[in-house]
Amino acid sequence: MLILVLVVVGALAFDFTNGFHDTANAVATSIATGALKPRVAVLMSAVLNFVGAFISISVAATIAKGIVNPTVLAGSGGLVLVLAALIGAILWNLITWYLTIPSSSSHALIGGIIGATIVAAGSGAVNVHKLVQSVIVPAVLSPFICGAVALLGTLAAYRMIRMLRAGEAVKGYRLGQIGSASLVALAHGTNDAQKTMGVISLALIAHGDISTTHFYVPFWVKIGCALAIALGTATGGWRIINTMGNRLTSVEAPQGFAAESSSAAVILASSYYGYPLSTTQVVSGGVTGAGLGKRLASVHWDVVGQMVTAWIFTIPSAAVLGAAAWEISDLFSSSAAGSVVIALIAAAGAAVLYKLAQRSKITPDELDRTVAPEASAARLRHLTGERMSIVK
Amino acid sequence: MIAIAAALVNWNELWKIIVTALVGGTGVVIVVGLLLVGISRGKTATKPTTRYGLYALSGLCGILVVAVAAIGIYAMTQKPSSTKPKPKAAAATLAPASATERGFGTT
Numbered sequence: 001m002l003i004l005v006l007v008v009v010g011a012l013a014f015d016f017t018n019g020f021h022d023t024a025n026a027v028a029t030s031i032a033t034g035a036l037k038p039r040v041a042v043l044m045s046a047v048l049n050f051v052g053a054f055i056s057i058s059v060a061a062t063i064a065k066g067i068v069n070p071t072v073l074a075g076s077g078g079l080v081l082v083l084a085a086l087i088g089a090i091l092w093n094l095i096t097w098y099l100t101i102p103s104s105s106s107h108a109l110i111g112g113i114i115g116a117t118i119v120a121a122g123s124g125a126v127n128v129h130k131l132v133q134s135v136i137v138p139a140v141l142s143p144f145i146c147g148a149v150a151l152l153g154t155l156a157a158y159r160m161i162r163m164l165r166a167g168e169a170v171k172g173y174r175l176g177q178i179g180s181a182s183l184v185a186l187a188h189g190t191n192d193a194q195k196t197m198g199v200i201s202l203a204l205i206a207h208g209d210i211s212t213t214h215f216y217v218p219f220w221v222k223i224g225c226a227l228a229i230a231l232g233t234a235t236g237g238w239r240i241i242n243t244m245g246n247r248l249t250s251v252e253a254p255q256g257f258a259a260e261s262s263s264a265a266v267i268l269a270s271s272y273y274g275y276p277l278s279t280t281q282v283v284s285g286g287v288t289g290a291g292l293g294k295r296l297a298s299v300h301w302d303v304v305g306q307m308v309t310a311w312i313f314t315i316p317s318a319a320v321l322g323a324a325a326w327e328i329s330d331l332f333s334s335s336a337a338g339s340v341v342i343a344l345i346a347a348a349g350a351a352v353l354y355k356l357a358q359r360s361k362i363t364p365d366e367l368d369r370t371v372a373p374e375a376s377a378a379r380l381r382h383l384t385g386e387r388m389s390i391v392k
Numbered sequence: 393m394i395a396i397a398a399a400l401v402n403w404n405e406l407w408k409i410i411v412t413a414l415v416g417g418t419g420v421v422i423v424v425g426l427l428l429v430g431i432s433r434g435k436t437a438t439k440p441t442t443r444y445g446l447y448a449l450s451g452l453c454g455i456l457v458v459a460v461a462a463i464g465i466y467a468m469t470q471k472p473s474s475t476k477p478k479p480k481a482a483a484a485t486l487a488p489a490s491a492t493e494r495g496f497g498t499t
Contacts, residue, residue, distance in 0.1 A: 152418045160425025161425070
């Protein structure tokens with residue numbers, strides 16, 4: 001029972017980190033162009049993530065479906081494995097958050113599961129072909145697809161702007177940004193909150209609390225996951241919002257609208273056709289494409305390079321962390337004792353990363369572009385110049 | 393190389409996604425642009441017929457944008473991956489904790 005409780009708490013903690021890590025996906029460009037005040041933007045995103053969690057009532061009931069042998073997730077050994085995987089994913093999410101780099105929470109979870117599975121059951125339990133087909137290939141393709149669509153959208157937007165007065169264009173596209181950002185936030189809630197619901201449901205099945213013949217997701221799981229992702233989103237994730245909105249490229253309202261519309265279109269199309277894509281990678285590709293659509297030189301390729309490096313390392317790093325967590329738990333003869341120890345180590349690691357992040361804290365007021373343009377420009381210089389030294 | 397790519401990439405689904413994203417992503421940007429142009433030009437148009445025509449264009453574009461958003465929300469509810477597990481398959485692969493104690497692959 002204790003291990004099950006730890007898995008549920010771990011899953012909700014992962015959902016929380018997923019929320020604040022991915023807030024930027026929906027709202028970064030809206031904040032960067034002054035379409036919304038930072039606090040209003042994250043609050044809107046939090047509400048839509050919460051609602052999104054309930055839009056599709058059916059849940060993807062398997063995590064890393066087809067990538068790892070499902071038998072390794074069964075029983076109390078499976079519960080410890082899932083806990084180790086969650087710990088690996090949470091720690092990698094926090095490390096990339098500290099480094100201000102947008103990276104995929106889903107890939108972190110898959111990496112954690114793969115790492116824990118390899119040390120627990122051997123590399124034969126991982127289907128490498130399926131991993132490449134359903135995770136690696138989409139990860140490589142998705143930023144390019146969204147980037148190309150956003151580039152074309154930006155070119156089209158600036159063509160249309162020639163027929164408009166400057167004020168009208170900015171006002172109109174800012175309104176459009178709010179709509180497209182809302183759609184991305186809703187899609188994020190639908191996709192990501194339900195992954196955690198799937199993790200908890202699997203844990204409940206493995207523990208014998210849910211019958212496999214009468215599968216359902218308990219209401220407390222739905223509401224818990226929806227609340228965790230919404231609370232995480234409401235916390236802000238200002239560090240990654242700054243990277244996505246200011247450091248990748250200088251975003252104007254038409255670019256922001258093109259980036260968010262393209263991202264929403266790619267995410268929803270891939271979701272509908274059952275092709276798994278990372279929201280973070282899609283939106284990052286979209287923002288970069290929108291930057292290219294206006295001026296090639298306005299994309300900060302050093303930041304893009306840091307981000308791509310983090311993407312490459314996400315699955316291996318989360319796998320190493322997940323594997324380490326499982327190995328530590330395996331040192332103890334009792335599964336419960338091992339689980340408690342790795343949970344405590346993870347909590348300590350999270351506290352250290354949080355403390356370190358406070359040294360270079362980014363506040364919502366610093367990101368606010370709805371204030372006077374002079375003050376906004378000064379803050380932008382401050383954030384894109386001085387803050388970049390954090391990760392350099 | 394082509395054979396490896398063909399085995400790893402589901403081109404059939406990928407092309408559908410690319411076309412849908414192009415139509416949806418770029419199309420919405422153009423339609424919103426037309427909406428804004430219609431409102432902007434409508435305000436300054438001197439002839440009533442031109443003004444109403446431009447406002448009608450804007451209205452049509454507004455309806456299109458709302459329709460695309462509605463289709464997007466509909467798509468969210470129709471995820472093919474979000475299906476319930478088949479009871480027999482789930483039962484075959486998942487066992488309660490009492491059945492195993494760190495017994496990977498033994499259920």
